[in-house]
Amino acid sequence: VQLVESGGGSVQAGESLKLSCAASGGTTSGLTIREVCMGWFRQAPGKGREGVAYMSTLNWYQRYADAVKGRFAIGRNAKKILNLQMNDLRPEDSGVYYCAADRSCRGGLSAESYAYWGQGTQVTVS
Secondary structure, three states, X not given: OEEEEEOOEEEOOOOOEXXXXXXXXXXXXXXXXXXXXXXXXXXXXXXXXXXXXXXXXXXXXXXXXHHHOOOEEEEEOOOOXXXXXXXXXXXXXXXXXXXXXXXXXXXXXXXXXXXEEOOOEEEEEO
């Protein structure tokens, strides 16, 4: 399974960005792309990787970290691109944002629970 993020950049506080994650690959013996848990994580310099939001593509359940509730929205479009709409960005939202996928959402916002990762895209808010 390959995950490729895009959409990062540098913005001023209060502005918005939209991240996208394109997934490909997966077989019947491995991960079926249509039936996965997909999430966004971020990592600031010197800090661990923290969960931002995730969603199940089976029942569309979503969950957000408290720090981003009401400002970020996770979604998946008709082309199966995972998006993260980030509004009212704050300097503390800065970091490398990663798209991740796994067969189950049991791990929730725990990074250790996700088997597949993208390379990350930088978000800088000043």
